[in-house]
Amino acid sequence: MNVSVVLFTSDLRLHDHPPLRAALEGAREVVPLFVRDRAVTGAGFAAPNRLAFLADCLHDLDEGLRERGGRLVVRSGDVVAEVCRVAAEADADEVHLAADVSAYAQLREVRLRRALEAEGVRLHVHDTVTSAVDPGAVAPASSDHFAVFTPYFGHWSRWRQRDTLGAPRKVRVPDGIGSEPVPSRRGLSGLSPGLAAGGETEGRKRLAAWLRSGIAGYEDGHDDLFGDATSRLSPHLHFGTLSPVELVHRARAAGGPGAEAFVRQVAWRDFHRQVLAARPDAAAADYRTKRDRWRTERTASEDIEAWREGRTGYPVVDAAMRQLRHEGWMHNRGRLLTASFLTKTLYVDWRVGARHFLDLLVDGDMANNQLNWQWMAGTGTDSRPNRVLNPVTQAKRYDPDGAYVRRWVPELAEVAGPAVHEPWKLPGLDRAALDYPDPLVDLSEGLARFRRARERDENRAAP
DNA sequence: GTGTATTTCAG
DNA sequence: TGAAATACA
Numbered sequence: 001m002n003v004s005v006v007l008f009t010s011d012l013r014l015h016d017h018p019p020l021r022a023a024l025e026g027a028r029e030v031v032p033l034f035v036r037d038r039a040v041t042g043a044g045f046a047a048p049n050r051l052a053f054l055a056d057c058l059h060d061l062d063e064g065l066r067e068r069g070g071r072l073v074v075r076s077g078d079v080v081a082e083v084c085r086v087a088a089e090a091d092a093d094e095v096h097l098a099a100d101v102s103a104y105a106q107l108r109e110v111r112l113r114r115a116l117e118a119e120g121v122r123l124h125v126h127d128t129v130t131s132a133v134d135p136g137a138v139a140p141a142s143s144d145h146f147a148v149f150t151p152y153f154g155h156w157s158r159w160r161q162r163d164t165l166g167a168p169r170k171v172r173v174p175d176g177i178g179s180e181p182v183p184s185r186r187g188l189s190g191l192s193p194g195l196a197a198g199g200e201t202e203g204r205k206r207l208a209a210w211l212r213s214g215i216a217g218y219e220d221g222h223d224d225l226f227g228d229a230t231s232r233l234s235p236h237l238h239f240g241t242l243s244p245v246e247l248v249h250r251a252r253a254a255g256g257p258g259a260e261a262f263v264r265q266v267a268w269r270d271f272h273r274q275v276l277a278a279r280p281d282a283a284a285a286d287y288r289t290k291r292d293r294w295r296t297e298r299t300a301s302e303d304i305e306a307w308r309e310g311r312t313g314y315p316v317v318d319a320a321m322r323q324l325r326h327e328g329w330m331h332n333r334g335r336l337l338t339a340s341f342l343t344k345t346l347y348v349d350w351r352v353g354a355r356h357f358l359d360l361l362v363d364g365d366m367a368n369n370q371l372n373w374q375w376m377a378g379t380g381t382d383s384r385p386n387r388v389l390n391p392v393t394q395a396k397r398y399d400p401d402g403a404y405v406r407r408w409v410p411e412l413a414e415v416a417g418p419a420v421h422e423p424w425k426l427p428g429l430d431r432a433a434l435d436y437p438d439p440l441v442d443l444s445e446g447l448a449r450f451r452r453a454r455e456r457d458e459n460r461a462a463p
Numbered sequence: 464g465t466g467t468a469t470t471t472c473a474g
Numbered sequence: 475t476g477a478a479a480t481a482c483a
Contacts, residue, residue, distance in 0.1 A: 150472075150474095336474085384473080
């Protein structure tokens with residue numbers, strides 16, 4: 001065995017990388033390859049925030065490889081065609097790849113295997129790269145995946161994680177394999193001004209800081225919107241600049257109730273991944289349909305636009321939507337309450353919301369994003385599909401002083417204390433002085449509409 | 464063993 | 475309400 005190709009996808013790191021390790025052990029030289037697949041980065045799915053974060057990741061990966069005597073090879077085009085081309089150029093006999101769960105990733109694996117085998121090249125697909133516990137590693141007796149988190153978490157917790165792998169010391173890349181320039185942030189427009197920086201170096205720095213001084217306060221603080229005691233590691237998990245296996249090991253080593261609560265969130269990520277792996281269509285179709293006849297772009301465009309822009313007249317909803325636009329990120333509590341508002345209060349199709357989140361979120365992820373949206377819409381794995389989060393109750397609970405709202409809704413910056421959550425209750429003059437809209441809908445009217453709609457749609461005869 | 468009833472508990 | 479584990483036939 002002389003040369004292996006390592007195809008990097010959502011695993012843009014050198015530490016704890018089983019495909020890279022296997023390639024280095026089996027071959028004298030390795031081609032670390034990233035393909036900008038037009039199916040992912042092309043028009044229609046161009047999410048500038050993620051393209052910028054991706055550019056950081058690729059730049060850092062290239063640098064890390066150069067420090068080890070290698071470099072990153074970047075190509076553009078169809079991922080299968082490019083892998084075959086590079087394998088032929090390098091005269092490689094093996095290709096290594098991390099397993100992944102989306103329909104796109106599953107099809108990519110099948111297509112790659114077929115195309116490479118026709119060329120006499122073996123494809124090795126590696127587990128425990130993009131998940132801590134792989135889809136199918138644990139399953140209930142009567143199904144290929146869990147549909148309820150709690151029993152899943154029991155099995156997940158008992159699963160023995162493999163040991164983590166160090167980064168390689170040396171990577172030899174064959175001469176003469178051409179590469180495009182590593183993409184950069186320059187030229188990207190429409191970026192969120194407060195967008196986080198990407199890359200493995202940055203991710204490891206954040207992880208170290210989080211374990212040192214963040215994780216201990218996680219259990220108590222994770223739901224507080226303003227305090228934001230969350231790890232902000234989600235984009236690093238999405239792009240694989242951090243290994244979920246390493247994350248679980250190191251969080252457990254940190255110990256304490258904060259670590260436990262944090263590890264539970266990593267398990268939620270794996271939970272959604274094993275649902276999507278078994279049901280890849282759930283990225284676009286109801287996991288369990290409620291036969292909803294949602295309002296859509298066609299029938300509710302003004303409501304949808306007000307939601308997207310953060311001018312629904314419900315301050316906490318608007319604050320969260322503006323945080324999303326400004327940072328390319330939103331606090332998880334905000335994600336739940338804005339999703340409830342769009343799907344339950346406005347009765348708008350969850351796909352409209354999921355799509356907007358994917359357009360902006362730097363951690364926008366098929367499994368987590370789509371299945372959390374379905375969870376909140378009541379078409380997913382939630383056992384109480386008709387639950388509605390009241391934005392005022394949520395605001396008072398998770399932003400008790402109103403600081404989060406004042407931070408993101410400057411029109412309300414002068415309103416002191418929790419009164420900021422209900423500007424419609426302010427005395428007439430004070431309220432008139434604010435350049436802030438009246439509530440888009442009455443909450444109880446929204447709730448009544450939702451209940452009527454669910455009853456109507458659920459009772460409709462099957463087509 | 465296999466299929467079915469029961470119980471438990473859920474972001 | 476419904477999924478999963480357990481009890482039971």
